[in-house]
Amino acid sequence: MERLTRREMLRLTAGGIAAWTLGAPRWSWSAPASDPYAAARIDWRQLAGERIHILVTPAHYFTKFRAITPEFTRLTGIEVTFEVIPPREMREKAVLDLSARTGNYASHTADPMYLPLYAVNNWVEPLDLFLNDHKLTDRAWFDLEDIVPLWRRHNTVRGRLWGMPVEGEVTIHIYRKDVYDQLGLRPPETLDELRETARRAHAPARNLYGLALRGFRGAGQNMYIWPSLFRAYGGQWFDHAGRPTVNSEAGVRALEYYVSVLREFAPRGVENWNWPEIMEAFAAGTVVQYIDANSTASVIENPAKSKVAGKIGYQRWPKGPTGKRVTSIWNWAMPVNAALPARKKQATWLYIQWLASRPTQLRSATFKEAPDAVVRTGVNRMSIWRDPDYRRVIAFTPDYADVVLTSLREDTDADWRPRIPEWPEIGEVMAIAIQEALVGRKTPKQALDDANAELRRVLRR
């Protein structure tokens, strides 16, 4: 039954690809609302009549999820409403709701770095409560092990899973293949080679800059990119006694690298650039390369939005001096709010299970909610990443899918960022230090010494 369902899904996806490439204005097949779900040995309608309200961030994948959620309502009789608000405001609202135990939001798209904070306060329920409940979950059908292992590990605190990954990304090196070809450059294998390609391609007189990385201050901005450098240089966040060690030699060298490449080769004002600014500059053809989320491909490869579509190359992070490539670990994690009544918690779990399941992930990946809708590049299941049909849909270049899949498998590092309840404060302290070094207010050594002292204070509290 499961094989047949899977094959059927693949066939439908292939049909979808055909429609998409032929420029069909709307998804041209009618979806099988509940077929693949009938294979799950649970009663999907056990909580019919419940209503849940979910807080999500504006993103194409949530637009797709929201667009197909009426199918969940038809399947289960559970009504789902959404509130859409950008990540920063969403975090504030979620933390306020959880800490005040008002139970307004059944679930939200959580930043996994906040899960230790949620867990230590028991603001959300550990998901094994639901995963191990045979009435609520068919483990064989759901196949938790198929969900990207490091994302699951990232969302695990004290041995328990607190948020289900529903979408994610890795950071990769994105470069202008045409410029590289013109200059006879090879994609860099190491960070030193990356600096060299930036130097050779840097031509500010022609409004073309060698490299851009996130410079904007924030735990999710410059502290989304710099930790990869820190770890690739061999940096450790803490010593064996749990004392912070960000000002180690490795740390200082990682920050010196970051500051020097950006000061020399990035456009002016990069200290205020976050990923949208970098991506826009790259799409406008003024930046040769950047390292950021693989999901940006769906925008920069769209000719209506980008002047460089079709001229782009992708590869994994260059290696640091330790020989390691370190990418980000990022996923949107969906928890179950602990302040809800029992039945609402169960209804929320049914929704999370449905959303994270293979049929929903596969179907939403290519769902076209609007004529110019993009494809999802952050599905949560390894089996979909290996699926030839899905790989064809995201073949921006012949090796794009492989670059992402290999990064997911080999370049992730569980200690990429410190996963402790104090993270929100640690992230901010580090973000300020990195930006201070970038704008030259402090030397990298000074900035990290000060940050390390501040982190000690934060951790002692």
Added chain:
Amino acid sequence: MSCATVTSLRALPRVAAMLVAVAVWVVPVLWVVATSLKPRTDIFTLPPRLWFTPTFEHYRVALGTADILRGLSNSALVATLTMLLTLLISIPAGYAYARLRFPYREPLFFYTLFTQMAPPVGFLIPFFLAFSRLRLLDTHAGIVLIYLSMSVPFAVWLMTTYFLDVPRELEEAALVDGCSRGRALVRVVLPQVYGGVAVTAVLSFINAWNEFIYASVLTGARVRMAPVAIFGFLTTEETLWGPFAATAVLIMGPVVVLALLAQRQIVRGLTLGAFR
């Protein structure tokens, strides 16, 4: 050199200074308007392109987004209600402070402004908790109450100072002629302070129309206000600057129209009374 030329030459630095001051205010607004009309690939061109073929595509996208339309109508409803209720409360209250004698008048007047002395964000969490218990989160009534708590104290203070400037003799004559106090207020005193009423009305409308912090925390999917709805264009993959700017222009529009309509009264209101 004629007298007139000398005068105009002398005025030159002053005119230049005024132009710079106006430019500081106008350029960002024009920038937003230009961005709302630029094709997407031209928005980030460096140096910025001044001549371009305008497109209304971003307005089409903005107005085609259900959240934006609902946001604008929610904001219009909430801001209008706030404005009307503010006037309804602040006119009689201001008049009472200006004319009537009652116990604790002075300390009460001082405490009217008390709530304005802390930054609004200080009340955010208490309001959130209270609203959560009272089931006022994400309701029109709730957010109007919050905006009233912000606009009424200031409006009462403003109206009081306007009423204090009206000569007592005017209404005393009306009272002697047999008018009740209420009638004297409406017929005789109020026409003297129309400028002040216009200033109070416009300020309370604009405050409610533009407010963001409370709107973002205390409202949700049901009563989403325009300044919060516009945030939907800051997506995780990209900032949709075109529709974002178009919505910003749509949000600015009513305020500009309102200010222009009430311009004469506002100028009169600002030059009369307390601000003289």
